[in-house]
Amino acid sequence: xxxxxxxxxxxxxxxxxxxxxxxxxxxxxxxxxxxxxxxxxxxxxxxxxxxxxxxxxxxxxxxxxxxxxxxxxxxxxxxxxxxxxxxxxxxxxxxxxxxxxxxxxxxxxxxxxxxxxxxxxxxxxxxxxxxxxxxxxxxxxxxxxxxxxxxxxxxxxxxxxxxxxxxxxxxxxxxxxxxxxxxxxxxxxxxxxxxxxxxxxxxxxxxxxxxxxxxxxxxxxxxxxxxxxxxxxxxxxxxxxxxxxxxxxxxxxxxxxxxxxxxxxxxxxxxxxxxxxxxxxxxxxxxxxxxxxxxxxxxxxxxxxxxxxxxxxxxxxxxxxxxx
Amino acid sequence: xxxxxxxxxxxxxxxxxxxxxxxxxxxxxxxxxxxxxxxxxxxxxxxxxxxxxxxxxxxxxxxxxxxxxxxxxxxxxxxxxxxxxxxxxxxxxxxxxxxxxxxxxxxxxxxxxxxxxxxxxxxxxxxxxxxxxxxxxxxxxxxxxxxxxxxxxxxxxxxxxxxxxxxxxxxxxxxxxxxxxxxxxxxxxxxxxxxxxxxxxxxxxxxxxxxxxxxxxxxxxxxxxxxxxxxxxxxxxxxxxxxxxxxxxxxxxxxxxxxxxxxxxxxxxxxxxxxxxxxxxxxxxxxxxxxxxxxxxxxxxxxxxxxxxxxxxxxxxxxxxxxxxxxxxxxxxxx
Numbered sequence: 001x002x003x004x005x006x007x008x009x010x011x012x013x014x015x016x017x018x019x020x021x022x023x024x025x026x027x028x029x030x031x032x033x034x035x036x037x038x039x040x041x042x043x044x045x046x047x048x049x050x051x052x053x054x055x056x057x058x059x060x061x062x063x064x065x066x067x068x069x070x071x072x073x074x075x076x077x078x079x080x081x082x083x084x085x086x087x088x089x090x091x092x093x094x095x096x097x098x099x100x101x102x103x104x105x106x107x108x109x110x111x112x113x114x115x116x117x118x119x120x121x122x123x124x125x126x127x128x129x130x131x132x133x134x135x136x137x138x139x140x141x142x143x144x145x146x147x148x149x150x151x152x153x154x155x156x157x158x159x160x161x162x163x164x165x166x167x168x169x170x171x172x173x174x175x176x177x178x179x180x181x182x183x184x185x186x187x188x189x190x191x192x193x194x195x196x197x198x199x200x201x202x203x204x205x206x207x208x209x210x211x212x213x214x215x216x217x218x219x220x221x222x223x224x225x226x227x228x229x230x231x232x233x234x235x236x237x238x239x240x241x242x243x244x245x246x247x248x249x250x251x252x253x254x255x256x257x258x259x260x261x262x263x264x265x266x267x268x269x270x271x272x273x274x275x276x277x278x279x280x281x282x283x284x285x286x287x288x289x290x291x292x293x294x295x296x297x298x299x300x301x302x303x304x305x306x307x308x309x310x311x312x313x314x315x316x317x318x319x320x321x322x323x324x
Numbered sequence: 325x326x327x328x329x330x331x332x333x334x335x336x337x338x339x340x341x342x343x344x345x346x347x348x349x350x351x352x353x354x355x356x357x358x359x360x361x362x363x364x365x366x367x368x369x370x371x372x373x374x375x376x377x378x379x380x381x382x383x384x385x386x387x388x389x390x391x392x393x394x395x396x397x398x399x400x401x402x403x404x405x406x407x408x409x410x411x412x413x414x415x416x417x418x419x420x421x422x423x424x425x426x427x428x429x430x431x432x433x434x435x436x437x438x439x440x441x442x443x444x445x446x447x448x449x450x451x452x453x454x455x456x457x458x459x460x461x462x463x464x465x466x467x468x469x470x471x472x473x474x475x476x477x478x479x480x481x482x483x484x485x486x487x488x489x490x491x492x493x494x495x496x497x498x499x500x501x502x503x504x505x506x507x508x509x510x511x512x513x514x515x516x517x518x519x520x521x522x523x524x525x526x527x528x529x530x531x532x533x534x535x536x537x538x539x540x541x542x543x544x545x546x547x548x549x550x551x552x553x554x555x556x557x558x559x560x561x562x563x564x565x566x567x568x569x570x571x572x573x574x575x576x577x578x579x580x581x582x583x584x585x586x587x588x589x590x591x592x593x594x595x596x597x598x599x600x601x602x603x604x605x606x607x608x609x610x611x612x613x614x615x616x617x618x619x620x621x622x623x624x625x626x627x628x629x630x631x632x633x634x635x636x637x638x639x640x641x642x643x644x645x646x647x648x649x650x651x652x653x654x655x656x657x658x659x
Contacts, residue, residue: 044410044411046410046411046412047410052410055406055407055409055410055432056406056407056410058406059399059402059403059406151490151493152422152423152424152425153423153424153448154424237399240402240428241398241402241424241425241426241427241428241429242424242427242428242431243424243425243427243448244424244425245398245422245424245425247397247398247422248398248399248422248425249399250397251395251397251399251400252399285403288400288403288404288407289403289407289410292391292404292407292411293407293410293411299392299394301394302394302395
């Protein structure tokens with residue numbers, strides 16, 4: 001009797017523990033963000049107004065979009081080192097063609113998304129390491145952006161500027177935008193059956209192929225989505241800064257990877273969390289503000305940002321280790 | 325009645341007695357700087373530190389802190405400016421990473437009632453002030469000086485700066501204007517020296533074998549000794565090289581002058597222009613009106629004051645001049 005009861009009790013116990021650890025793991029990005037926000041509001045009460053939140057977070061919207069782009073590529077176990085240059089190119093197209101001849105602008109942006117899908121196909125078919133291909137492409141995107149806009153300038157289309165300056169009645173726009181992006185990607189990738197299949201290619205590509213799904217199509221879909229969100233990120237950035245510069249978003253490559261990882265994504269296994277990644281991107285965007293308000297010398301700020309990142313990852317590793 | 329009049333005049337006297345403490349004693353000014361990795365920027369930050377500390381000690385402003393972004397990235401500087409808005413600074417002085425990409429943040433600052441003054445790396449947003457030297461004039465002056473030294477004209481080598489920057493375009497345009505006026509000069513080759521001696525030396529050495537006799541080199545500063553070194557190694561006679569006030573350039577001039585009476589012309593923007601931007605911000609906060617585009621003189625070093633300037637300039641530094649409140653007031657009066 002007892003011999004029979006024991007294992008089932010153990011199983012039950014570990015299932016409960018697993019649940020709570022998973023919950024803990026999922027809550028970690030949210031807890032980090034709340035802690036950071038609390039610190040900021042405490043030091044700088046002026047930030048606790050819709051105006052303040054808008055100012056602190058409006059530059060986070062393009063980072064959130066770039067992080068989503070990175071997340072799509074990460075889902076199929078790849079890494080995109082060209083997203084920063086690509087976002088810059090999108091912003092340059094937006095500030096020139098999209099503004100002067102909207103049709104040409106839309107066509108060029110669509111071509112960029114197609115090029116991304118093509119890149120996915122190339123990486124998949126030739127079995128090339130994505131890091132090398134995208135690193136190479138980062139110079140191509142930057143080069144195209146410099147050709148298009150040799151000196152900083154151009155102008156954002158009026159509708160884009162007013163969209164990014166939009167003030168909804170109850171929630172600051174950056175927060176509303178983050179919620180919409182998080183929900184959209186979460187439902188698409190985590191709650192639909194094709195989303196599960198796409199993630200499956202990150203987890204066990206062989207099994208997915210054996211069940212008759214095209215892995216080429218999955219890779220191309222993910223890269224096309226990454227391209228789409230990269231374009232959106234460039235346009236959002238352009239709407240805030242009102243004009244473009246080829247070098248405007250080079251930092252986004254690393255920010256997007258860090259944001260995704262901070263939000264609980266893994267480099268392999270198709271283990272991603274769109275909501276977590278959005279929170280991670282917001283955390284990274286806010287970390288700079290918090291450090292400035294704390295009056296930490298800029299010489300130390302990069303180091304401090306890195307320390308925050310390592311601390312959160314260490315905490316997660318601690319939680320995950322307990323799981324085993 | 326009498327008492328009240330007395331009190332009023334006493335108040336008036338108090339206001340009149342302390343013009344330096346005037347209305348800006350409780351104002352806070354921040355410097356947003358995007359890069360600190362070369363000697364010009366280091367000298368600029370030192371100048372700011374010196375003048376700002378003095379102004380705070382004298383009670384002219386409450387605070388004047390310098391912030392440098394950790395990486396030279398436009399998005400980071402935009403976030404930095406937005407944080408400054410939240411910190412409630414009354415004025416922001418900017419050396420901008422991009423003339424255009426910060427416009428959104430600068431506009432947000434203006435809308436929040438903050439005075440924005442850009443210098444050196446200026447911003448195009450109309451609500452901000454721009455403190456700049458006339459780089460076109462600087463280019464023109466080079467050719468004009470050469471016309472006095474070489475009335476018959478000759479072959480020029482042009483060393484340009486960082487491709488794509490507005491400063492490079494302006495100096496280049498000024499040189500072309502000068503040549504239009506003095507058509508006896510001809511640019512036989514142009515290279516990019518990136519305002520850096522080592523880059524300039526490599527670039528000049530690369531084209532030198534294919535060049536005819538060069539009579540003079542027009543430059544943008546920070547590239548003079550590199551060019552001289554390339555000519556020396558190639559065993560060609562040293563042409564008249566225009567210099568840009570860097571300590572190594574001035575030292576080279578002095579040494580050449582002692583050896584063979586070498587004469588040239590040296591001018592560039594003084595890093596202390598940051599302090600002029602500081603005083604303009606303070607004066608605007610004090611309610612004074614300024615034109616949005618303010619042209620400051622560039623700094624010229626002549627043979628006569630070569631020794632004194634060289635003695636005052638640290639190795640690896642740039643000849644510098646700091647501005648005072650009176651200088652800003654002079655500009656305002658000249659408006």
